[in-house]
Each structure stands twice: as structure tokens, then as C-alpha cells.
Amino acid sequence: MGLPVSFEDIEKAEKNLAGKILRTPAIDAPSLGEALGVELSLKLESLQQTGSFKARGAYVKLASLSEEERARGVIAMSAGNHAQGVAYHATQLGIRSTIVMPAATPFTKVEKTRNFGATVVQHGATLAESREKVEELIAEHGYVLIHPYDDPLIIAGQGTAGLELMRDMPHLDTLVVPIGGGGLISGISIAAKHLNPAIEIVGVQTEQYPSMYEALRGLPPSSGGETLAEGIAVKTPGKLTIEICRALVEDIILVGEVEIERAVNGCAEHQNLVAEGAGAAGIAAILKAPERFAGRKVGTVICGGNIDQRMLATVLLRGLSRHGRLARLRIDISDQPGTLARVAAVIGGASANIVEVHHQRMFQDVPIKKAELEVLIETRNPDHVLEIVAALNEAGLKTRVMSNMAMEQAPL
Template identity: 80%
Template sequence: MTLPVTFEDIEKAQEQLSGKILRTPTIPAPALGQALGIDLTLKLENLQLTGSFKSRGAYVKLSSLNAEERARGVIAMSAGNHAQGVAYHATALSIHSTIVMPAATPFTKVEKTRNYGAQVVQFGATLAESRDKVEELIAEHGYVLIHPYDDPMIIAGQGTAGLELMQDAGAAGAIETLVVPIGGGGLISGMAIAAKKFNPAIEIIGVQSEQFPSMYAALRGQPPRFGGETLAEGIAVKIPGAMTTEICRTLVDDIILVDEIEIERAVNGCAEHQNLVAEGAGAAGIAAMIKAPERFAGKRVASVICGGNIDQRMLATVLLRGLTRHGRLARLRIDITDQPGTLARVAGLIGRSGANIVEVHHQRMFQDVPIKQAELEVLIETRNPDHVLEIVAALDAEGLKTSVLSNMAMEGRPL
């Protein structure tokens, strides 16, 4: 089958992009790989100026427009990363850009897109609904559509990430499996074409959110199904591209679906073990390794951290939830007698156990608490889940009935 994009198209795109984007590093990731039990290599597209791989395809497409098309201006629908890529390069090329973004797009992506010079219109709950607004604005103003994934030049531009990865780390079969997040399919299509040229035997694994398994369904002839909130809004695509579906049908070996907790653990794992800031979609490849570690055990695996544009408040929440999951933050409820000195006694016991108190809530007014008793809710910093249980045992031994309110993973998972 003849594909709509060739390896030569990707090589040409690489020449066009020289000096226009960052050639991001391809690095061994021993700390994260050890936590996963995998020989892991990462391509760090989160380090692009606009925070994601989308800058690649955006420039290749925009630079191909003729003078008449540039004068009309361009439009795109995007949850954020394609938006920033188009806005940045359009401004650099003196092209007016309008970006339609879903209403719930994280604030950081909206503001960055505006700061790159685009006119931002927020409309709809999903990209599919944003597309309706795009069509309306095209009819009204004559804008040129810069599609986020279903365009040969976009696919070729995204494929340069795979070309760089294989040039930097793919020699002599150094990579056996390549794991790539899938939204509309532009990134995995381009990267698969590049990777297969270097190593026809390389295994290409896609990753999608269980909430939006659009490519997974399309390749199986199933009707599209989608819905719900997802941390990986960058790959929350209802319907994949026609071109990208055919490329994936030819070159992608399998697609793994990951749930929200696995995506969250992947974002946390990138930060904790590899000092990398990844958005939900950007860490989806790692989420697949958390979901199915046996699938990757003993293999030389590469993945792309395809974006780092995560809302700071959301990142803070993910990191704090990670500390709780690992038993390094724990919330305890302690029943005490309502007498002077009891609070100091509890604090002393916790301190002697080697924990640090972060917060204390002292409740004596609830009607279900006996009038001569009170409840303490204490947030403490600890070493691990076993340490939490040691502290609970120490408090119980002193007659202070204690329960753990936080949800800890007790099976010793590193992520």
C-alpha cells in the first residue's frame, strides 16, 4: 500500500525545520526505567519552546502556504499544543492566526496561545464541537485551515521527531519497541514511518485514553465511543484522521488503552523519577508501561514525552496525590479525650515516631462526638506506608484510637 507520506517527505521536513525548532534530546532514562523494570529511552518533546511536538508540523504546513493564503490568515482547532505551535510560527511568518479551543482548555494553554499572538475563541466541550465553530469562521472570513493531524505536511513534520529519535538512538536495533501517544494520529503516523525505515522489525505501540479510544475503535471497525473528563486532554480526540487511520492500520502493531489513574501515575513518575514535567497526554507512553509492564519487560523501549503544557495547579495536585499514594503524606483521624495537654501528647508521639506534622484540625463540636471527647485530623509527612502503620500502632498502644483516612498503595509500587 502506498502511504500518503513518505520517508523522503519527513527528510525534507527535517531540512525545513533546521533552525526553526529545537532538536530535542533523546536520553536514556535509567531512573524511570528502573522504576518500571524497563530499558527506557525518551525523546523529550516537552522541551520545545511551545512545550510540545506540535510545533514541528505547524511550521512545515505554514511555510508551504502561498502569498494569497497567508494574506487570508489561518485557523485551527486545538486543545492547546497545536494551538501554540500554529500561533507561534504564524506570528513569526507574519500570518494572522485564529485558534478555536474547547471551553475547558487549561488556562495555561489558553494564555500561552494568546501570548504567541493568536486570536483565541473558546467554544464547545470537545475538539469536535470546536470544529463546528471553525467551519463557521472559515465561511465568514475565508481563513485557511491548519488541521491538527490529518494533513500530509503535518504528519511529515511530526515524523521528524521519530527521525531524530532513530538517528540519535536507533542504530543497530538499539530500540525494539516504540511507544507513542495517539490523539488524531499525526505523531504516531509520522514517527512510525521514520522508525520503520531505520528498522522494519521495530514494534510500534500506540497509547490512548480509555475515555477517548478513537483510533483503537477505528482500527477494529467499531463505532466511536468517548466521553468524560481526562487528564490527557491533548489526546482526547473523538474521531481520528482518515490518513492517519490508514497509516496506523499499516504500521502500528497494537494500541494500549490506559485509565486516568495510570495517566496520573505516569505524570507523577516522570517528575519524581526523571525530573521531567509532562502533561497527561505527554506521559501516556509511560502510562502504557504502568498498565502492562509484562508487555515491555526485557525489551529496549523508547517513548516520546510529547508535551509538557500542564496546568501548574493540576501538576501540584498530581504530585501531592502521588505523595499520598506512596504513604509519604498521610491523613490520620485520632480519637482523644478533650483535656489539656492531650494535643501536645499526640504531637510528641508522632514526633518521636519520626514523622512531621503538616496540618492539624481539632474538632469537638460535631454532635456525633461524645461531649468529653474530640477528634483530631492530622496530616503528616512520613517515609512510606509501613512508617504510617508504625505510627498508627504507636498511637493505638497509648490508647489513642487511630485510623488512616488517606488512600495508600500498600503493594510497594514505585509509580
């Protein structure tokens, strides 16, 4: 018995998509790959008009609807990327769209979805709770459901990304693909295995949402919690996608929030590339298990770039702190004129830059003739931070590092 989606279905989807989406580039990433210890190639789905691969499956499904179905309007549940794909293509096709999104969906995804022409309803804490609202609205208005992953046409559409990647990078021996509901990895696996049966397919899920990992192993579901990778925070994978992943996916790696955060930071620092948490999940998997991928020719999909700007800023600042390029010092000083200038002179003399200063006099645990300074400084690396601390202590200014600085250089 064959799989529910064939390679021929993906080829047909590719023809339907011609001129409707961007044929995104697949690029070599030598700087990022060197940091990770692999020969790395990236498929940049973050460059799509809607910021993610979801535009592929959304168009293929929407274009298949009858006139009667189009007249009823469509509805989808989504944490953001599927929402934007459906909203964008529905508007282009003259179809009314309603999107139900979890209440905590990042602002940028909500606003972009509205800007693409959809009516947005925010409901529930999770996609499962959003699904309840979807069913209610379907019963009330007769909308046609555009499922985010458990639909053969959606899977075929997502598979075109793998088709393009394998044609552009036929030398790859491993593909690392993020998994939420499983539509992307299912489509990519079918395309990639057809073109190269020996290629290894490795999935990635977060430790908080290991739904496909558990489904394939017969484990009880445990998904829940906050994650930077909200785009793959799916509690229940699809029936079709479970079947395809069971047949074609060799392994699934679970990654934590630290790896995801470092992956987002690494994409920006090493590749000048903006990726959301789910979009950088493939990089996070390589970071989590470097020995598994060492020396291999690895391709991964940067499947989305729709990260909230405030969140991205926080990730980048935390990355600077982690690598000792931004450090917070606490300095005990005498509360006398000229002391602040003395501190600044020592830090400047050590070739560091002061970003901000907080001068604390009022706390009762500080002696009345003393004060505490909290100083945020820009530095070169962890060794430079220690040099500055030593210089301040030598000058009689008791100093300690408050930031969480990695004294051993991490790859990202």
C-alpha cells in the same frame, strides 16, 4: 499503492525545520526504566519552545502557504498544544492566527497561546464542538484551516521527531507513542519503519478516548468524558492517519486515569521531568502492561509538558499519599488542655512531621467531651505510617488512616 506520506516527505520537512525548532534530546532514563522493568529512552519534545512536538507540523504547514493564503490568516482547533505551535510560528511568519479551544482547556495552555500572539476563542466541550465554531469562522472570515493531524505536511513534520529519535537511539526495538488524532504516531511510524523495518510500533490511547483503537477494529465510537490526558482526547482520528496506523502500528494499548496519573508522577519523581498527561501516556502504557515490554529496549516520546501547575501539584501530592509518604490520620481525643500537645509529642517521637491539623468539636456525632483531630503527616513509607498509628493507639489515642495508601509498593 503507497502511503499518503513518504520517508522522503519527512526528510524534506526536516530540512525545512532546520533552525526553526529545537532538535530535542533523546536520553536514556535508567531510573524510570528500572522502575518499569525496561531499558528506556525518552524523546523530550516537552522541551520545545511551545512545550510539545506540535510545533514541528505547524511550521511545515504554515511555511507552505501561498502569499494569498497568509494574507487571509489561519485558524485551528486545539486543546492546547497544536494551538501553541500554530500561534508561535504564525506570529514568527507574520500571519494572523485564530485558535478555537474547548471551554475546559487548562488555563496554562490558553494563556500561552494568547502570549504567542493568537486570538483565542473558547467554544464547546470537545474538539468536535470546537470544529463547528471553526467552520463558522472560516465561512465568515475566509481563514485557512491548519488541521491538527489529518494533513500530509503536518504528519511529515511530526515524523521528524521519529527521524531524530531513531538516529540518536538506533538500538531500540519498540516505540511507544501516544495517539490523539494520529499525526505523531503516523509520522514516527513512517520514519522508524524506514530506518528499521523490524521495529515494533505500539500506540497509546486513554480508555475514555479510544478512537483510533475502535477505528482500526471496526468498533462503534464511544469516546467521551474527563481525562488528565486532554491532549489526546480526540473523538475522531484522521482518514490519513487511520490508513497509516492500519499499515504500520502493531498494537494500541488503552490506559486508565490511574496509570496516566502515576506516569506523570513517575516522570517527576524518577526523572525530574515535567510531563502533561498526554506527554506521559507512553509511560502509562508500560505501567499498564509491564509484561509486554519486560526486558525490551523501549523508546517513547514525552510529547508535551504543558500541564496546569495546580493539576501537577495535585498529582504530586496524591503520589506522596499513594506511596505512604503523606498520610491523613483521624484521631479520637478527649477535649482537654494538653491533649493536642500529647498527640504532637507521639508523632514527633515517631520521627514524622505534622503538615496540618483540623480540630473538630462541633459535629453532633462526636460526644460532647470528645473531639476529633485530622492530622496530615509526612512519613517515610507505608510501614512508617503503621508504626505511627501503633504508637498513637498505644498511647490511648484511637487512630485510623484516612488516606488511600498503597500498602504494596507500586512501580511508580
